[in-house]
Amino acid sequence: MKQEFIETSNTKKLGEICEELTSVTALIGPSLALVTGPAGRGKTEAARHYAIQNNAVYIPPMNIRTPTMVLREITFELQNVRPQRSDACVLLINEAMTKERRLIFIDEADLLPMAILEMLRNLNECCACPVVLIGEEALKGKIGSRRRLASRIRRRLEFGPINQHDIAYFFRTALGVKVETDVTSAIHRHANGDWRPVLTTAIGIERAMKASNLNDVTVEMVNDVLKNAS
Numbered sequence: 001m002k003q004e005f006i007e008t009s010n011t012k013k014l015g016e017i018c019e020e021l022t023s024v025t026a027l028i029g030p031s032l033a034l035v036t037g038p039a040g041r042g043k044t045e046a047a048r049h050y051a052i053q054n055n056a057v058y059i060p061p062m063n064i065r066t067p068t069m070v071l072r073e074i075t076f077e078l079q080n081v082r083p084q085r086s087d088a089c090v091l092l093i094n095e096a097m098t099k100e101r102r103l104i105f106i107d108e109a110d111l112l113p114m115a116i117l118e119m120l121r122n123l124n125e126c127c128a129c130p131v132v133l134i135g136e137e138a139l140k141g142k143i144g145s146r147r148r149l150a151s152r153i154r155r156r157l158e159f160g161p162i163n164q165h166d167i168a169y170f171f172r173t174a175l176g177v178k179v180e181t182d183v184t185s186a187i188h189r190h191a192n193g194d195w196r197p198v199l200t201t202a203i204g205i206e207r208a209m210k211a212s213n214l215n216d217v218t219v220e221m222v223n224d225v226l227k228n229a230s
Contacts, residue, residue, distance in 0.1 A: 001206055004173045008166050010037075010159045011046045017155045018050055021130035022103050030152035031130040032121065036110075036139050037159030040194030043134050046159075047105040054103070061108035067119040070112075074104060074123075094127040103130045110135030110142060117142070121149055161193025170198060171217070175206055179217045186222045201225055 005011075014035060021031045037043055051058040057077040059070065071089035072082040078096035083089050096102070106112070106120060117133070124131050133139065143149045164184040171179045191197040204225035205217055214221075 001202065002174050002176075004170075005045070005049045006042075006166060006170050006173065008042070008162065010042060010157075011049070013157055014046050015050060017157055018054070018056070018103055018130075018132065020155065021132070022101055026130060026154065027128060030124065030154050031128070032124050032149075032152050033130075033132045033155040033157070034139065034143060034153050035132055035134045035157045035159065036137060038136060038194070040196045041159040041161065042195045043159050044107055045195075047107060047132070047134055051103075051105060055100075056103035056105060058105045059107065061111065063108065063111040065112070065116065067116050070106075070116055070119065071123075078102065090123070090127065093123065093129060097127045097129045101128065101130060103132060105132045105134060107134045109133040110137075110139035114142070114146065117149060118146070121152060124152070162188075162191065162195060162198065164188050167191070167198055171202065175202060177209075177215070177217055182219050183217050183222055186219055186226075190226055200229065204229060 017033050017035075020026060021033055035043055035047075048058055050056060057074060059073055059077070065073075068086050068089070071086050071093070072084075075089040075092050076082045079092045081092065083092065109117065120131050120133070123129060133143070135142075143153065164181070167184045167187050168179055171177055171184075187198060187201055190201065201222070205221060208221055208225060209215070209217070
């Protein structure tokens with residue numbers, strides 16, 4: 001199986017939001033964005049991919065962090081140093097943003113304490129650094145509970161469920177096989193809108209194809225894979 005990033009309507013919308021946040025127009029008004037959706041919809045992979053392709057900063061999940069720890073991680077990504085003091089971090093972040101405004105992704109923001117979310121709001125205001133907060137549904141309520149935060153969200157994106165077209169495209173690019181509608185329909189029902197079940201099913205199908213020396217994917221093959229995985 002090839003390691004391929006699959007473009008979907010979700011990832012395209014995320015790219016549009018990121019481009020807006022880093023544009024000069026975002027210097028007027030807030031440049032915070034909120035990206036939400038259930039686990040498995042591809043939010044993290046989309047953020048990582050965008051960060052790699054566009055020199056953005058991706059801060060991975062770690063819900064034991066303090067505001068200072070988050071500042072140190074952002075500073076390290078921007079300036080390759082981890083100052084001990086928060087004020088030193090802010091100075092270096094501001095210096096970096098003055099040279100080049102780089103987008104900052106904060107993953108699993110729904111698990112972060114409010115103190116960190118407020119700190120990121122302050123950082124966005126004082127250093128003009130665009131920030132994308134990524135999380136599950138609870139993040140909406142968390143942000144909505146603080147008017148200072150909610151009023152500063154420039155763009156919002158809900159990662160919707162994957163569709164059959166996404167699944168067909170994935171099999172074509174990652175496995176190099178064309179699958180019929182009945183196959184994508186069966187996988188789509190099993191996946192329930194998430195990418196992870198699609199990936200694990202594809203791994204099982206690839207294994208079955210190699211074992212039986214077949215080049216086509218059938219509904220029977222999909223059902224056997226799903227039955228053995230349950």
